[in-house]
Amino acid sequence: MPADAPVAGASRRTRSPATVVAGRTALAASRSGAAWGAVFAVAVASSAVSYGTLYTSRASRRALADAYGSNHATSALFGPAPHLDTAAGFTAFKVGMSLMLLGAVWGLLTGTRLLRGEEDQGRWELLLAGGTTPRRATAQGLVGLGAGVAVLWALTAAGTVVAGHDPKVDIAVGSGCYFALAMVATAGMFAGVGAVAGQLVATRRQAAAWAATILGIAYAVRMVADAGVGLHGLVWASPLGWVEELGALTDPRPTALVPIAALTVVLAVVAVTLAGRRDLGAGLVPDRSRGRSRLGLLSGPMGLAVRLVRPTVLGWWAAIAVSGLLYGLVARSAATAVTGSSVHDVLSRLGATGSGAEAVLGVCFLVLAVLVAFAAAGQLTATRGEESSGRLDNLLTRPLSPAAWLGGRLAVAIVVLVVGGLLGGLAAWLGSASQHAGVRLGVVALAGLNLVPPALVVLGLGALALGLAPRAMSAVVYGYLAWSLLVVVIGGIGATGHWVLDTSVFHQMAASPAVPVDWTADAIMVGVAAVLAGCGIAAFGRRDLAGL
Amino acid sequence: MSADDAPVIATRGLTKRYHGTDALVDLDLEVAAGEVVGYLGPNGAGKTTTIRLLLGLIRATSGTAAIFGLDCRRDAVAVHRRLAYVGSETSLWPGLTGAETLHLLGRVQGRVDDAYGDELVERFALDPGIKVRAYSKGNRQKLVLIAALMTRADLLVLDEPTVGLDPLMEQAFRLSVGEARDRGQTVFLSSHILSEVEALCDRVGILRAGRLVEMGTLAELRHLSALTVEATFAGQVPDLASIPGVASVVVDGPVARCQVHGPVEPLLRVLADAGVTGLLSREPSLEELFLARYGGRDTGPVVDPPASPDAG
Numbered sequence: 096m097p098a099d100a101p102v103a104g105a106s107r108r109t110r111s112p113a114t115v116v117a118g119r120t121a122l123a124a125s126r127s128g129a130a131w132g133a134v135f136a137v138a139v140a141s142s143a144v145s146y147g148t149l150y151t152s153r154a155s156r157r158a159l160a161d162a163y164g165s166n167h168a169t170s171a172l173f174g175p176a177p178h179l180d181t182a183a184g185f186t187a188f189k190v191g192m193s194l195m196l197l198g199a200v201w202g203l204l205t206g207t208r209l210l211r212g213e214e215d216q217g218r219w220e221l222l223l224a225g226g227t228t229p230r231r232a233t234a235q236g237l238v239g240l241g242a243g244v245a246v247l248w249a250l251t252a253a254g255t256v257v258a259g260h261d262p263k264v265d266i267a268v269g270s271g272c273y274f275a276l277a278m279v280a281t282a283g284m285f286a287g288v289g290a291v292a293g294q295l296v297a298t299r300r301q302a303a304a305w306a307a308t309i310l311g312i313a314y315a316v317r318m319v320a321d322a323g324v325g326l327h328g329l330v331w332a333s334p335l336g337w338v339e340e341l342g343a344l345t346d347p348r349p350t351a352l353v354p355i356a357a358l359t360v361v362l363a364v365v366a367v368t369l370a371g372r373r374d375l376g377a378g379l380v381p382d383r384s385r386g387r388s389r390l391g392l393l394s395g396p397m398g399l400a401v402r403l404v405r406p407t408v409l410g411w412w413a414a415i416a417v418s419g420l421l422y423g424l425v426a427r428s429a430a431t432a433v434t435g436s437s438v439h440d441v442l443s444r445l446g447a448t449g450s451g452a453e454a455v456l457g458v459c460f461l462v463l464a465v466l467v468a469f470a471a472a473g474q475l476t477a478t479r480g481e482e483s484s485g486r487l488d489n490l491l492t493r494p495l496s497p498a499a500w501l502g503g504r505l506a507v508a509i510v511v512l513v514v515g516g517l518l519g520g521l522a523a524w525l526g527s528a529s530q531h532a533g534v535r536l537g538v539v540a541l542a543g544l545n546l547v548p549p550a551l552v553v554l555g556l557g558a559l560a561l562g563l564a565p566r567a568m569s570a571v572v573y574g575y576l577a578w579s580l581l582v583v584v585i586g587g588i589g590a591t592g593h594w595v596l597d598t599s600v601f602h603q604m605a606a607s608p609a610v611p612v613d614w615t616a617d618a619i620m621v622g623v624a625a626v627l628a629g630c631g632i633a634a635f636g637r638r639d640l641a642g643l
Numbered sequence: 644m645s646a647d648d649a650p651v652i653a654t655r656g657l658t659k660r661y662h663g664t665d666a667l668v669d670l671d672l673e674v675a676a677g678e679v680v681g682y683l684g685p686n687g688a689g690k691t692t693t694i695r696l697l698l699g700l701i702r703a704t705s706g707t708a709a710i711f712g713l714d715c716r717r718d719a720v721a722v723h724r725r726l727a728y729v730g731s732e733t734s735l736w737p738g739l740t741g742a743e744t745l746h747l748l749g750r751v752q753g754r755v756d757d758a759y760g761d762e763l764v765e766r767f768a769l770d771p772g773i774k775v776r777a778y779s780k781g782n783r784q785k786l787v788l789i790a791a792l793m794t795r796a797d798l799l800v801l802d803e804p805t806v807g808l809d810p811l812m813e814q815a816f817r818l819s820v821g822e823a824r825d826r827g828q829t830v831f832l833s834s835h836i837l838s839e840v841e842a843l844c845d846r847v848g849i850l851r852a853g854r855l856v857e858m859g860t861l862a863e864l865r866h867l868s869a870l871t872v873e874a875t876f877a878g879q880v881p882d883l884a885s886i887p888g889v890a891s892v893v894v895d896g897p898v899a900r901c902q903v904h905g906p907v908e909p910l911l912r913v914l915a916d917a918g919v920t921g922l923l924s925r926e927p928s929l930e931e932l933f934l935a936r937y938g939g940r941d942t943g944p945v946v947d948p949p950a951s952p953d954a955g
Contacts, residue, residue, distance in 0.1 A: 298737075298776075384777030388742040394750045403736065485734040489787075492698050492728040493751045494720045639701035 116222060116232045120209045120239025128246035130577065131201050135194055135247065135278060136254020141584050142189045143255070146182040147263035156180045162431055163188065167323035168530075169425050175321055178345045182264040187274065187344040195338050196314070198247070199281035203306035205243060206289025210236045210366070212299040220375060233290070233370035237363050240286045244279055251275035270344060277343035280355045284334050285310060287362025294369035297378040300406075307410075334358060396490055397503040404477055408511050411470040412518055415463060419519040419543075422459035423526020426452035426534065452532035456523055456539065457609020463519040464546045464601055465580060470515055471550040472572045474508035475557035479568050483643045491640070498636040501558065505628055508554055516546040534608070542607035548620035549579075549600040555627030562634025565641045575600075649712055651676050651798055651829045652697065656706035659692050666692040668853045669706070674831060676797075679824050681840035682833040683933060684850030690833040691731075693850070694802045697831075698728055710798065724753065727791035731803035733783065737776035741769060741786055748790040760793035766815050781807040792819050799823055799830045805839065817842060841929040849933065865926050869902035874914055875921035886910050 150156045160179040163169050170176065173192040178184025210233060213219050222232060252275035259266025266274070288309050292302040317336045320329035330336035331354070340351035373379050392398035430451030478501070481487045491497055520543015527534040556575060560568040582599035596602045603620060605613035652674035659667040667689040674680050684690050695701045696708050699719030708715040710722045735744055745764075749755035764771055767785040775783060784807045791799060805816050813836075820830055820843050834840050840847060847864060849857040857864060869890070876897050884892045888905040897920075903910055907924075914922065 382777070384774050385772050386740050386774050388740045388746070388772065390743060390746045393739075393743055393747040396751060399736075399747055403738075485730075485732070486736060488700065488730060489733065489735065489748060490751055491700060491719075492723060492726075492730075493748065494723040494753055495751055496720050637702075640695075 117235035117238045120236045121242035124243025125246045128243035132247045132250025135251040140254045140258035143186040143258040143264045146185045171322040183344040194278045199285040202282035202285035203289040206286035207302040211293035230371040248279040274343040277341040290366035297382040400507045415519045416522040419522030420526040423523040427530045427532035429455045454609040457606040467550040471554040478504045512550045545607045545612045548617045551624035555624035558628040558631030562631035654708045658705045660704045679830040681844035681847040688850040689853040726798040727794040727796035728800045729791045729804040731806045733787045735775045741771035763789040837929040873923040877918040881917040
């Protein structure tokens with residue numbers, strides 16, 4: 096587990112009043128680890144169980160193994176796929192790369208939030224003025240992060256072991272725990288990367304951006320290693336490659352734990368050491384405090400909103416476009432793989448009309464819809480942040496009504512979502528066109544737009560929460576998103592009734608481009624979103640401004 | 644204060660209650676055009692609540708608040724066209740430079756005297772090319788002050804505006820408020836710095852536990868408190884404590900210090916008979932008035948533990 100070695104020594108030196116940081120961080124990290132762990136567990140369990148329902152015949156399993164087993168395109172994107180003829184091998188391939196990346200993202204977000212975000216908010220100042228030093232506080236923070244990773248591991252392991260009990264899945268308890276360890280290894284390593292980045296730069300946002308860049312590089316290096324171009328040795332140059340080398344659920348090779356543990360420990364030690372060498376609130380890399388003034392956008396509240404969300408929005412757009420591009424790239428080979436399997440039957444039953452690749456994209460676009468909806472949630476959090484930080488006071492004490500301000504922020508968010516959806520569709524077309532998959536531009540572009548209505552519902556719900564219960568807004572929005580996601584994931588393996596499915600905003604969306612866009616459903620979602628947002632704006636204009 | 648002008652600020656029975664706690668009770672306040680009014684009170688007395696109500700950022704539980712005859716909440720946008728506000732703990736956008744912030748706030752305000760803005764930037768010695776996150780607290784405060792003052796708004800609402808400013812900048816601030824007054828702008832100044840209020844304000848209101856306990860010119864308020872008298876005697880110090888209106892007598896060798904409420908004549912008569920070699924008397928400072936108000940014996944229950952009144 097990460098961060099144990101350097102931290103044990105540090106916590107022995109600290110007296111009990113000073114362990115407050117470890118306790119606080121552990122609580123926050125465990126809470127978030129539990130939420131993500133639940134998603135991990137459901138994802139692992141549902142794909143393990145679904146294998147038995149989707150690939151019933153020996154022949155369909157062999158077809159699957161043949162299609163992916165030596166496919167360099169999918170191997171580059173999602174990692175190699177040995178043993179696709181077993182439920183365990185299928186599960187490792189289906190969720191492995193996604194969870195590895197999600198774990199890394201969780202690690203870097205949580206690591207920077209708890210070690211740097213707290214400092215940005217000025218809370219560490221109070222702690223450090225008391226009975227602790229920056230080094231001790233950082234060491235304690237790392238212990239707390241370790242607790243969060245442990246919770247994430249425990250839930251993932253539980254999900255795997257429970258699903259593994261099913262004789263059709265058949266994963267031993269030991270293998271399940273080892274697999275869970277592989278899935279959270281990136282969480283530990285990238286929490287460490289986030290912790291070190293947090294010492295180098297002066298804000299949490301910058302630290303997260305640095306850590307995300309390193310994750311991107313690690314992914315790219317592993318991609319080259321798995322692309323079948325004779326550079327497989329590069330797999331040892333990327334932390335994601337090490338996790339792959341663990342061979343969880345297929346060919347276990349625990350020696351790859353050595354570099355994983357070593358990197359985690361080294362990062363923790365470096366973070367603690369650097370913490371003692373910098374000023375509070377500053378980074379070791381000097382911050383550019385002087386900037387050229389660019390007044391272009393700053394002529395009103397909407398321009399300000401654009402300026403403020405621009406960096407994050409570019410990130411979301413890039414994530415959506417890259418995902419769309421990747422889905423496009425693999426759509427054709429995936430279509431070949433599912434032909435003859437019951438996946439194909441499922442798609443046909445859904446009314447799939449397009450080519451095989453379009454049918455596959457219909458399933459992949461659910462992930463894009465989730466990304467676009469999370470972008471909506473991000474816009475809402477940023478909007479609420481303007482109020483809770485008190486920065487909104489500067490605008491509302493000038494001739495600007497609360498309703499006009501919130502309306503403007505929502506308008507900016509709508510543009511962000513529409514462009515995001517279109518980008519996803521166009522990128523998917525671009526990827527599939529490069530593989531001559533026979534995917535039609537018009538159809539995929541519309542499918543991209545089709546991603547927007549669910550995100551608008553999330554935006555409307557958030558606006559209503561912002562008007563009625565601003566402090567609960569984040570919980571409402573992310574809670575509903577998690578619920579919607581859970582319902583479609585479980586619904587995908589046929590485990591829930593229809594009325595439960597109806598509560599998920601993603602279930603309301605047609606699986607385009609596999610099936611034609613359902614304009615009625617989209618119109619209803621847009622209508623619901625408009626009513627929710629209207630009520631939210633009205634309520635916002637009527638209530639007191641609310642701080643943190 | 645000219646009586647025929649409609650008041651710039653007028654509140655009637657203005658009350659704000661948070662979850663059963665009275666933040667502000669029954670505030671009746673009137674500020675006339677061109678007046679500079681100080682608003683005093685200890686932490687938590689309700690100063691900021693009053694100002695947020697006047698700005699329409701929060702709703703009144705009961706009562707009314709109007710600025711320029713317009714309802715503070717309903718007509719907030721129209722009211723805000725004619726006022727400028729400075730808060731004590733303003734948070735700004737950390738990624739924007741000073742110049743960007745001033746530009747943005749000016750554009751949102753709509754009406755700005757750019758030449759005066761430049762003058763203020765110079766007067767407050769602000770480097771506008773730096774990002775807000777790199778400014779010190781004092782520099783951030785200067786930025787908000789400049790953004791408000793450069794609007795030349797008819798009404799300036801200032802909530803502890805000089806928190807974090809050094810004495811030089813405090814001078815620059817006083818100069819700027821003086822200019823605003825000379826131009827006929829109305830100023831509502833909530834402050835902890837009594838010398839600042841004493842130097843700038845025509846009238847002073849004192850708030851305590853959500854209630855306005857005193858409102859008047861400094862001269863009017865002084866009558867409420869005692870005159871401090873210090874006398875040096877050639878011989879024996881006479882018994883001063885028994886003279887009507889005299890209190891808090893402290894004798895230190897040949898020097899006696901006391902406070903006089905009401906007419907000073909009885910004391911003067913005793914002093915003249917006793918052979919005084921030196922006599923000092925002065926009116927109470929605003930600080931003494933303030934402390935008298937909060938150290939109070941006759942002002943009802945004291946909420947905040949006050950400092951003991953110091954006759955100096």
